[in-house]
Amino acid sequence: MTAWDALAARRAAIPVLAPGTVWLAGAGPGDPGLLTLDALAGLSQAEVIVHDALVDARLLALAGEKARLEFAGKRGGKPSATQADISQRLIALARTGARVLRLKGGDPFVFGRGGEEAAALAAAGIPFRVIPGITAGLAALAAARIPATLRGVNRAVIFAAGHGADENFDWAPLVRARAPLVLYMVMHNLERITAALMQAGLAADTPAAVIASATTPQERILIATLQGLAAAVREQKIDPPAIVVIGEIVKMRERLLSETASLESRQSS
């Protein structure tokens, strides 16, 4: 286990999750290999781990033996009435003097409501730390071999989220920004959202991809055009969670996937 030996030998300063404090940490997309060292340190030290539905079981298996796991997940589409409850729970746990890890899928500050939880902790005077994670959008792009940015193609990339509740969101300003779109939580309304994007002026033949369950054994990747995307997702029965990418960058996947260059399997050392 050379990697860990090396790290242990050089022993970089590992932060201490102190009693009565909360770490608001990103768990990344699911693959334990994409966990950060600090998130791992949190898993190991926490007495209570409050986690989302999207946090992979393989990550929770890395928790310390005495850690108590609390599920506080919400899936897209559900009412958000419990957000205040989650924040209050974190505060209550910290006030008992527990070492608390709040573990969220992806990055806590990217479409994860981490900002709301952090604000509640700050208002309550609870010491907390924010540990970024690999956000699902970028993990999905790497998994699909689609660069988020490419010289000569795009100098900007837009991350946006869809939600079932808000049918009146105006996609036109984002479309007119002429940058690739990386979309979170749009699978339940994909037909409507792709139609809205086309109506806003995005060409029907714009390359598009869906990357579902990126970096997990359930990972699935679908390539289509903007116009054909929703039907293809239906036909191939691709389920959320998934990231949708729309833009010329999607074309790069073909170039980056050469027969001989594929190296997809993970092996045990």
Place this chain on the structure above:
Amino acid sequence: MTAWDALAARRAAIPVLAPGTVWLAGAGPGDPGLLTLDALAGLSQAEVIVHDALVDARLLALAGEKARLEFAGKRGGKPSATQADISQRLIALARTGARVLRLKGGDPFVFGRGGEEAAALAAAGIPFRVIPGITAGLAALAAARIPATLRGVNRAVIFAAGHGADENFDWAPLVRARAPLVLYMVMHNLERITAALMQAGLAADTPAAVIASATTPQERILIATLQGLAAAVREQKIDPPAIVVIGEIVKMRERLLSETASLESRQSS
């Protein structure tokens, strides 16, 4: 060293960096705690590590003892003639049968030219793997306690890059997208770019932040308005590398930084 013991004990499958292959990995922003487990596994197994200037020395110190470090960095503003050389170097190293880690600051697919290197590797038939990293923009936001997205404030966030060479870039479509801007590599042209943003319609009093050398001991954070940003950076002598954030989300920093809630120091365990 509980965290590593726990991981070693449960021994998740650790991917093997095989001879003749390249891992194109993100090193994250600098703090070793934000390295992913896979990047650490790469550092440990690589025989040659080809790294950028932006890769923190604390990370390179985690390389295996027999690893050879090769510097292939470019700083912003330099001509890019060497990009082809870097790709050719990776191919040549892989063809000698070496285990090669190409380590780039942040995420290799976000303003890192990883796409170009991946395309060259694919064209040459070199097996490679892409390992995402914590991109500088998101690391900077977490460090500054500025959520990238916040319910009720924004449903989209734009990542964009400035470059010295391209003075004619049209910022107006991005401004009209009405989403916060997270800007990479704009420090050398901050006066011109902030002026262009205002000319494109972004209000002069839009909250703005500069986060320099995020997650390193040199980290500095400056809060200003869009209009006052360039002068404040000059006055306070803030140097790149830095991320610039412009938008209402910057205001959240104040709420997330309560006196009692600050927990900035890292301690050794």
